[in-house]
Amino acid sequence: MSMNLSLITAIKFRKGRRKSGMVSLISIISTLSIAIGIAALIIGLSAMNGFERELNNRVLSVIPNGQFYAPYGNLDNWRHVQQQLQKNSNIVSTAPLISFAGLIENGSKLSAVEVQGVDPQQETTISALPKYVLNDKWQTFKADNQQLIIGAGLAERLSIKEGSWVSLLIPVASGSNQLKPPKRVRLQVVGILELSGSLSNNVALIPLTDAQKLLDIGDSVTSVVVNVNHVYQANQIISQAALNLDQNLMFTSWEYSFGFMYRDIQMIRQIMYLAMIVVIGVACFNIVSTLVIAVKDKQRDIAILKTLGATNQLIKHIFIWYGVISGLIGSLMGVILGVVLAWQLSNIMAVIESIIGYKLLNGHIYFIDFLPSEIHLLDVVIVFITAMLLSLIASYYPAKRACKIDPARILNSF
Known part of the structure; x- marks a missing residue:
């Protein structure tokens, strides 16, 4: 019951944020930052998956895995x-x-x-x-x-x-x-x-x-x-x-001639996972700014709730839900945008190349001459869960700060 009440109250607070232009602007910026960060990471990871797929299908399928010679x-x-x-x-x-x-x-x-x-x-x-x-x-x-x-x-x-x-x-x-x-x-x-x-x-x-x-x-x-x-x-x-x-007999394997491709793909994938935490983390911690201003803006409402018997636990849950909802909206927007763009990435890049009249991947240098993409559900889930966890962590400090508001002082000042 307490969880339902805190969620409903958080939604009401979000709907009422339009009264404060600054809170609304910062909230929109933080939500869009999360969405853009998640979309960029899904596109990047899908491109790495595409390169690995093409490595398997176009390179490892047409060259022998190894050879023996005198x-x-x-x-x-x-x-x-x-x-x-x-x-x-x-x-x-x-x-x-x-x-x-x-x-x-x-x-x-x-x-x-x-x-x-x-x-x-x-x-x-x-x-x-x-x-x-x-x-x-x-x-x-x-x-x-x-x-x-x-x-x-x-x-x-x-x-x-x-x-x-x-x-x-x-x-x-x-x-x-x-x-x-x-x-x-x-x-x-x-x-x-x-x-x-x-x-x-x-x-x-x-x-x-x-x-x-x-x-x-x-x-x-x-x-x-x-x-x-x-x-x-x-x-x-x-x-x-x-x-x-x-x-x-002497022997060699595909790793001697093409192993660097696979290692480069895996290294870039690890770098992108690290970038995921940094980019989404920075975007999610914009929620801190939003919630701090929201707590300041909602001081009178918090004081009235406490006067009516709301506990510190309820107040904390309200603002945690407030931040999680912002993260959820940004994450869903980012997932949808990232999946759609990653799904059509090869076609989008082909259009861009036709407009600029230049091949981004030169077939005389790289083992393919187009930008591949392959969406993995696990990558999307990991990015989404990471964003939600960081949103939850970012919401904790402002929510705890909201619990320290003194109702008597706030109501006497109005």
Whole structure:
């Protein structure tokens, strides 16, 4: 009953605050500050969630989680290594890979490229790359047909279209000090790999057996690539798997080349949680100013309530409810605004980029060329609860101060 009475009285006090312009102005400012702070944090956290999602979907799905290779030269007994790795319960798929550097020439245009020789059948089990080849051309990607698939960034830079013929220049190793001319082969671009971002800027794919013939390495490969069941524990799983092999092989994981992305995302997320406490805390403590002025403005009402028998506990609850209601209104406004903007963040940024005529995320630098967003309910709940707790804490001092008002002194002064 006391709780209901204090809540009803707090609502009445809030409705009556319009009589005092200063109280009303400060209350509106504090409520809007909370709303803007919460909205900004939800948008920021959603953007970090989006980057992590794209890291998983666009990077970790198209690059192997790890690879094993010989300390020197090529891997001759790769089939035996592959069979051993497949027996490991933490390794979900394996595939052979040949990787070498080359140059692609199209007319007068020339560009360096990382050429990857892959098995078209096994590649579908180890990577999502086939899904990103435009027009479903992976189905026609076969050996002994002089075929090549190149990244969209490379195709744009060299003005190459699907069906074009290009020259691939492969360096030739020489044991002497003489410089040998590169091997030149003509290949047809049968597909364009569209990954968006920097991943497709300098990559080209050819069938595994074609790569073996071009490099004249027989049945050897440069490495065996693997995927693991727990991608964020790839380094530990791969190092343990290397110990169980019957030969000494070097190994690496995605963490060596792309781990910095994941660590940066997690670091920014932690910074944003810290910023959440600071920003919302500053906004919520504006409630202190509002309540202090409200207590001063409502002295006569408090004195009358005490004269009628209201206890200090009731007075305290009234002003705690007063502050919590302000925090609740600001928090709900911020959650609604933040969720709506985060939901449409990619589209909003696309409109802004079209207006200013400038890409905020350059695909030649970053692994994506758009601003992603993904709303997590847990983030929204944590931000909302934190704001409400800080509103409650901010309301305590003014509420306690209201209990110290002397009814006799206040009523005698009117």
